Amino acid sequence: MADLELFIRPRKADSEVPFRLDRIRRIYDRVALVYPLSTLLFHAAAHRRAVALSGIRDGMLVLEAATGSGEMFRRLVRANPGGTTLGFDLSPNMAARTQRRVRREFPAARTLCPAGDARRIPFRSESFDAVVCCYLLELLPAEDILATLGEFHRVLRRHGRLTLVAISQNRHGFNRIYRVLGRLAPSFWGRQVDGRLTASLQATGFLILTEEYVRQGLYPSRILVAEKGRHGH
Ligand SMILES: C[S@@+](CC[C@H](N)C(=O)[O-])C[C@H]1O[C@@H](n2cnc3c(N)ncnc32)[C@H](O)[C@@H]1O
Numbered sequence: 001m002a003d004l005e006l007f008i009r010p011r012k013a014d015s016e017v018p019f020r021l022d023r024i025r026r027i028y029d030r031v032a033l034v035y036p037l038s039t040l041l042f043h044a045a046a047h048r049r050a051v052a053l054s055g056i057r058d059g060m061l062v063l064e065a066a067t068g069s070g071e072m073f074r075r076l077v078r079a080n081p082g083g084t085t086l087g088f089d090l091s092p093n094m095a096a097r098t099q100r101r102v103r104r105e106f107p108a109a110r111t112l113c114p115a116g117d118a119r120r121i122p123f124r125s126e127s128f129d130a131v132v133c134c135y136l137l138e139l140l141p142a143e144d145i146l147a148t149l150g151e152f153h154r155v156l157r158r159h160g161r162l163t164l165v166a167i168s169q170n171r172h173g174f175n176r177i178y179r180v181l182g183r184l185a186p187s188f189w190g191r192q193v194d195g196r197l198t199a200s201l202q203a204t205g206f207l208i209l210t211e212e213y214v215r216q217g218l219y220p221s222r223i224l225v226a227e228k229g230r231h232g233h
Contacts, residue, residue, distance in 0.1 A: 070098030088116030
């Protein structure tokens with residue numbers, strides 16, 4: 001779909017990408033084939049609820065940041081069959097898998113999913129009605145969380161909505177397990193960041209509209225829907 005290329009911003013040189021990010025990219029590249037199973041076991045319930053809360057309607061221009069292997073992306077296309085759904089992921093294998101599966105399942109839908117970094121979103125400013133991002137912020141260094149939320153703010157149209165899903169920190173036992181996992185494989189698990197989300201969203205110029213907690217087995221998630229307000233970046 002050549003006309004969708006219009007949305008793409010020129011990319012910066014790879015030498016500017018720090019080493020840690022490179023490790024994250026390599027790990028997610030390696031697990032891309034089996035990642036749908038992890039999504040099914042841990043993320044599916046929150047994904048389903050997040051789509052319902054997001055306010056996404058058919059005909060919108062929607063962006064998903066960090067698509068992983070594309071399970072949420074396909075839900076978004078299903079909710080927006082006559083609109084345009086774009087996505088990106090740091091891992092080229094994840095992005096390619098997302099693109100392949102969505103083209104196979106929804107050949108007539110307007111979709112595009114290149115590789116890209118959420119800290120410098122590869123799409124133009126004020127383009128999107130809705131941005132969705134699930135379980136990415138856990139993997140970003142503290143200083144990049146605000147920068148990334150700022151990027152979501154930049155690419156949204158005025159009054160556009162951000163739907164953010166993060167691992168919730170409201171289960172102490174789970175938090176302890178997560179800390180151990182994070183120490184064993186930091187580039188895969190990252191660490192929980194739920195506690196700073198409200199303040200970070202407000203600092204970036206978002207107005208929080210809705211929040212909800214979802215549990216799938218032991219795995220707790222928090223869904224936040226926020227609107228791009230008049231103030232901010
Ligand atoms: C925990 S997985 C979540 C995948 C998917 N969003 C989901 O809900 O199942 C995190 C994803 O973020 C991607 N990622 C990590 N850092 C990124 C960055 N800076 N920009 C874009 N994607 C990134 C990884 O490649 C991986 O696919």
